[in-house]
Amino acid sequence: MARVFAVAWLLHLKMLSRSAFDGVLGVLWPLFFATIAFLMYGAGGDDEALLYAAVGASVMGIWSSVSTSASSAVQRERWAGTLELLVIAPVRLPVVLLPITTAMATIGLYSMVATLLWGRFLFGIDVPVEHPVLFCLSVLATVVSIGMVGFLMAVTVVRYRTAWALGSAFEEPVWLICGFLLPIALLPGWVEPISWLLAPTWGVRAIRESALGGTPFPDLVLCLVVGLGYAAVGMFFAERILTAARRNASLALS
Amino acid sequence: MSDAVIEVADLQRSYNTRTGVLRRTAKVVEAVRGVDFSVQRGELFGLLGPNGAGKTTTIKMLITLLLPTSGSARVLGYDVVDDAREVRKRVGYVFGGERGLYERLSAYDNLRYFAELYSVPAREQSRRIGELVELVGLTGREKERVEGYSRGMRQRLHIARGLLHKPEVLFLDEPSIGIDPVGARELRSTVAGLVEQGTTVLLTTHYMFEADELCDRIAVITGGRIVATGTPAELKARVEEGPVVEVEVFGDAEPARLLAEALPGVRSAIAEHNGHAQLLVVRAMPGAEVSQAVLGCLGSVTFGRVATREPTLEDAYVELVNNA
Numbered sequence: 001m002a003r004v005f006a007v008a009w010l011l012h013l014k015m016l017s018r019s020a021f022d023g024v025l026g027v028l029w030p031l032f033f034a035t036i037a038f039l040m041y042g043a044g045g046d047d048e049a050l051l052y053a054a055v056g057a058s059v060m061g062i063w064s065s066v067s068t069s070a071s072s073a074v075q076r077e078r079w080a081g082t083l084e085l086l087v088i089a090p091v092r093l094p095v096v097l098l099p100i101t102t103a104m105a106t107i108g109l110y111s112m113v114a115t116l117l118w119g120r121f122l123f124g125i126d127v128p129v130e131h132p133v134l135f136c137l138s139v140l141a142t143v144v145s146i147g148m149v150g151f152l153m154a155v156t157v158v159r160y161r162t163a164w165a166l167g168s169a170f171e172e173p174v175w176l177i178c179g180f181l182l183p184i185a186l187l188p189g190w191v192e193p194i195s196w197l198l199a200p201t202w203g204v205r206a207i208r209e210s211a212l213g214g215t216p217f218p219d220l221v222l223c224l225v226v227g228l229g230y231a232a233v234g235m236f237f238a239e240r241i242l243t244a245a246r247r248n249a250s251l252a253l254s
Numbered sequence: 255m256s257d258a259v260i261e262v263a264d265l266q267r268s269y270n271t272r273t274g275v276l277r278r279t280a281k282v283v284e285a286v287r288g289v290d291f292s293v294q295r296g297e298l299f300g301l302l303g304p305n306g307a308g309k310t311t312t313i314k315m316l317i318t319l320l321l322p323t324s325g326s327a328r329v330l331g332y333d334v335v336d337d338a339r340e341v342r343k344r345v346g347y348v349f350g351g352e353r354g355l356y357e358r359l360s361a362y363d364n365l366r367y368f369a370e371l372y373s374v375p376a377r378e379q380s381r382r383i384g385e386l387v388e389l390v391g392l393t394g395r396e397k398e399r400v401e402g403y404s405r406g407m408r409q410r411l412h413i414a415r416g417l418l419h420k421p422e423v424l425f426l427d428e429p430s431i432g433i434d435p436v437g438a439r440e441l442r443s444t445v446a447g448l449v450e451q452g453t454t455v456l457l458t459t460h461y462m463f464e465a466d467e468l469c470d471r472i473a474v475i476t477g478g479r480i481v482a483t484g485t486p487a488e489l490k491a492r493v494e495e496g497p498v499v500e501v502e503v504f505g506d507a508e509p510a511r512l513l514a515e516a517l518p519g520v521r522s523a524i525a526e527h528n529g530h531a532q533l534l535v536v537r538a539m540p541g542a543e544v545s546q547a548v549l550g551c552l553g554s555v556t557f558g559r560v561a562t563r564e565p566t567l568e569d570a571y572v573e574l575v576n577n578a
Contacts, residue, residue, distance in 0.1 A: 007366065007370045011356075014359065014363070080353055082354055082355070085368070088318055088342050090339050090342040090343040091373075246319060246321045247321045
């Protein structure tokens with residue numbers, strides 16, 4: 001099982017890295033949004049807020065990569081006629097979908113590094129990584145958890161042809177709700193419980209804490225727990241959703 | 255003793271479709287309306303029918319991509335609804351056209367991916383992929399990206415993918431569509447070779463000569479129902495049709511067609527476009543001799559080649575479908 005996952009992840013990573021369109025978008029998109037964030041916060045003259053935004057902007061890239069791409073990736077498989085071939089392979093659906101979404105999240109790692117370097121060299125924002133090991137662990141946990149969100153979305157797209165649009169719909173709201181660019185405390189009170197259910201909330205907190213010298217463990221654990229929760233829900237529903245897709249003939253384009 | 259590897263009983267499948275934006279109207283389309291057939295081990299069974307007849311829907315139910323609305327189907331003894339994973343392990347599926355491949359990966363990587371999904375042991379993968387690449391004539395090109403492949407090469411790669419796990423039953427859904435004649439001939443040779451080695455094949459195709467050449471038995475399906483089953487020879491024999499007269503006509507063939515249609519002993523007369531000319535095709539009753547009479551209908555119209563031939567599988571197919 002691990003081997004299937006590893007090979008599939010590697011091959012999907014290979015495909016993603018070879019797409020000129022996705023490549024250009026992947027390179028420019030995170031830098032574009034990071035630049036806006038840096039200019040906004042830089043104008044305020046608050047160094048602490050700028051540091052807050054720098055870490056948040058770096059996670060935005062991972063989220064955007066998964067939210068917009070994971071659901072459209074399954075739709076792309078449908079367009080290409082490969083979704084049907086994947087579904088009739090004698091492995092469980094999660095084994096097919098997880099490598100795809102995890103590869104997307106891995107690509108998102110680039111945007112994190114690029115955003116941090118962009119901030120460092122163009123805007124002089126030096127993010128101090130106080131606990132390098134914990135920082136890496138936090139990043140890894142965030143990537144995995146966001147990959148699980150993508151997995152949940154991908155499972156939905158298997159059943160509903162138009163569900164791929166959900167990914168784009170969630171992209172910007174999650175930036176706000178998870179506190180990537182501004183503290184959740186500044187948002188209306190009803191938003192906070194929603195943010196607790198979103199793994200990126202805990203992931204970005206863990207990354208901030210480990211970078212700025214705090215205690216990332218509680219956030220790190222919560223990030224993983226919520227991410228695993230997504231995985232459990234996705235796995236529980238995957239076969240049922242596949243059965244529904246077979247009943248409703250939604251695996252093919254028409 | 256019967257050794258059926260595919261058993262289909264009263265299989266039905268309908269689709270619910272909706273049209274309209276503000277006023278949504280639901281419609282039920284019955285794609286397959288109760289088909290029954292069985293395929294024996296080692297047999298090459300053809301499913302022939304016009305577009306929308308229910309061929310692909312039937313195959314998709316058998317390979318577990320679609321759930322039947324009612325009826326039952328078993329492949330190698332496994333129910334396609336209850337034992338879907340067991341069926342998937344043992345069958346291969348190849349469809350025609352350019353889709354179904356990862357364009358940005360090489361042929362080798364495409365095959366490697368599916369080899370993993372089908373649990374081909376790691377130590378055997380390279381050898382198996384090498385064998386299949388050679389079988390389908392892609393040796394030396396397997397490390398190139400698929401996006402640079404011709405349609406024929408893609409189709410051959412499809413075949414290789416479908417055979418990775420050595421399936422006992424292979425479903426081929428219009429595999430030769432869009433392939434040039436040489437490629438199609440090679441494909442037929444590959445399929446015939448697989449059957450010789452014991453693979454059971456269910457083939458759908460629009461090409462009658464392909465079905466005639468390859469299939470042990472054929473089922474003709476139209477409107478979601480099987481209207482005839484038999485060997486190609488049996489199907490040809492059961493069609494009540496006599497010889498077919500074909501006349502190449504330069505000019506308007508319609509007056510001659512109308513006259514020919516009214517001749518005694520003529521079942522039907524049609525005019526088909528045939529490049530710069532028209533082809534008048536007159537089908538006669540069994541035992542009737544109408545060649546001279548047909549030529550008499552041409553009047554002053556210039557005509558070229560005249561041929562009389564025995565009914566082909568295509569004639570039988572056309573009659574079966576039209577009479578359904």
